Amino acid sequence: MSIIKLLDDFTSEKLTTKSTSRREMFNTLSSFGKKAAMAAVPFGLASNKMNAATMFQENSAVDALQLALTLEYLEAEFYIKALDSGVLSGYSRAETAYMQISKHESAHVDFLKAGLEGAGVTPVEKPTFDFTADGAFDPFNENGIGQETAYAQLLALAQAFEDTGVRAYKGQAGNLMNTPFLEPALQIHSVEARHASEIRRIRGLDGWITGSMRGDGMPEATQAVYNGEENVTQGGVDLTGLTYANDIVGDLNAAVTQAFDEPITAETAVAIASLFIVEDSSM
Amino acid sequence: MKKPLVKVDVVEASSKNSKMNSRRKFLKLGGLGLAGSGFLLYSCSEDDLFNPGGEVGGENPMPDPDPDSEVFDLGSGDVGILNYAYALEQxxxxxxxxxxAGAYYSGASDEEKQIFDDLYNHEVIHRDFFKAAITAAAGEENTLPDLEFDVSSIDFDDRTSVLETAKLLEDTGVGAYNGAGDRIASATYLTLAGKIVSVEARHxxxxxxxxNPESADFAGDDVIDENGLDLAYDPGTVLSDAGGFITTEFTANNLPEPMTGS
Structure with a gap:
């Protein structure tokens, strides 16, 4: 089963159900995750396509890269469309940031495709994206929401995509162990974190995540991006109970959650991305 | 690219003679007036080179076997990498x-004060977390001691000096964790490193x-390459960059090699 087929299962079931209200759809984010976890299907390609068997001892590495590529497709197209939309006109800090980020996301797409092909694996095809999430948003001001609101949505979506990217790559690191793709994946991971920090700061937030707070002005639909970030136990140590050699400034619990970003599973990443992916009727 | 503060020889040879050889090189470097770096030398043990992905995972945190040495060695396997990270977090x-404690901070804007409060918090938490985690995993005798630092080259009253040093340290931290990931045997520790490196990248x-406000420098072309990839440094590079600030001597003779040889 390809990742697109997996996404189709979600999109056909939920996103295209006209009777489902927008709010209901967003509230089903968590159940998307459960559905995906239950499916528990390896959505990588058949192992007999892998000539470089030593590079991919398990399908999990291919799955991880295909997931990464899908997220990069989403980000790359989002920033290109954002820059083309004119919504950023007059917002020079954001426009400068989007240009730099767009360059990176497009490079990530090319890099991952080349890496998969180099390993004898066919990269997943770019899905058809709908950044309005079926009409919930109008980030490119295509439906007349107005530049100011479109700009706010554009930044909110960028924050959600970047923070998702950070968590998704982190969640896949273990699947890339002992492959030549671990290090570049980590190098992409930290670039996403740099992006996230700047987008968050443009929005007036801290560059880092406190608790599971999505932050002011973020749509409720994006809460799945932040659930789990409130974790305070690392390596079996409850860091709110540790004695620190230097005093922590302000709230200890907040500081501990900021100091560590948390991974998400492939299923959660797919569930988040699927909000913006249109079902391909040819499949 | 900032000039390394201390030049350290990175020895790649894996023969039994390499340590002797590199120690001689170090002494030679010391003679060139580069003593004062806490970082003595860097090389790889034969075992780690020829046992990639094997029992390097924290089973055998070998201290420096050199009997006449009282200098702490970071160790081998995952413990070695954890101690390496702990040194940077310290x-x-x-x-x-x-x-x-400096004049720049006390006169800084609320925004900048808050950022430095947060970064201070995060790094103190990282540091004391590593101390607790390594001590629990490998015992106090295999946990890097509290290091001493010489930060006299930094003017803590000057905004530029503080910010440029912060940039150097944070970028170096990102590159260090990225370059170390492929040397970690345990998936748990790899994820843990991942949880920290993205926070360093946010910093x-x-x-x-x-x-440089309103610029592309947050992920500038000086650190992100044409493939959109961030920094990834070998331990030798990192320890030479950071070594100028560290006055406590320690060695990194047994750190694991990359699992995939990249």
Whole structure:
């Protein structure tokens, strides 16, 4: 089963159900995750396509890269469309940031495709994206929401995509162990974190995540991006109970959650991305 | 690219003679007036080179076998990498502690004060977390001691000096964790490193944005390559960059090699 087929299962079931209200759809984010976890299907390609068997001892590495590529497709197209939309006109800090980020996301797409092909694996095809999430948003001001609101949505979506990217790559690191793709994946991971920090700061937030707070002005639909970030136990140590050699400034619990970003599973990443992916009727 | 503060020879040979050889090289470097770096030498043990992905995972945190040495060695396997990270976190925490005691901080804007408060918090938490985690995993005798630092080259009254040093440390931290990931045997520790490196990258971005607002420097072309990839440094590079601040001597003779040879 390809990742697109997996996404189709979600999109056909939920996103295209006209009777489902927008709010209901967003509230089903968590159940998307459960559905995906239950499916528990390896959505990588058949192992007999892998000539470089030593590079991919398990399908999990291919799955991880295909997931990464899908997220990069989403980000790359989002920033290109954002820059083309004119919504950023007059917002020079954001426009400068989007240009730099767009360059990176497009490079990530090319890099991952080349890496998969180099390993004898066919990269997943770019899905058809709908950044309005079926009409919930109008980030490119295509439906007349107005530049100011479109700009706010554009930044909110960028924050959600970047923070998702950070968590998704982190969640896949273990699947890339002992492959030549671990290090570049980590190098992409930290670039996403740099992006996230700047987008968050443009929005007036801290560059880092406190608790599971999505932050002011973020749509409720994006809460799945932040659930789990409130974790305070690392390596079996409850860091709110540790004695620190230097005093922590302000709230200890907040500081501990900021100091560590948390991974998400492939299923959660797919569930988040699927909000913006249109079902391909040819499949 | 900032000039390395201390030049350290990176020895790649794996023969039994390599340590002797590199120690001689170090002494030679010392003779060139580069003594004062806490970092003595860097090389790889034969075992680690020829046992990639094997029992390097924290089973055998070998201290420096050199019997006449009282210098702490970071160790081998995952414990070695954890101690390596712990050294960097100690440096970062010490730096931000000094920042908050300096005149730049006391006169800084609320925004900049809050950023430095947060970075201080995060690095102190990282540091003390590593101490607790390594001690629990490998025992106190295999946990890097508290290091001492010489930060006299930094002017804590000067905004530029503080911000540029913060940028160097955060970028170096990102590159260090990225370059170490492929040397970690345990998936748990790899994920743990991942949880920290993205926070370091968020820091680097914020500091860079303070230095050059409204620019692309938060993820600038000086650190992100044409494939959109961030820094990845070998331990030898990192320890030579950071070594100038570290006055406590330690060695990194047994750190694991990359699992995939990349």
């Amino acid at each position: 440096l970062e925490a010490a730096f931000y502690t000094q920042v908050r 680097a971005s914020a500091i860079r944005s303070l230095i």
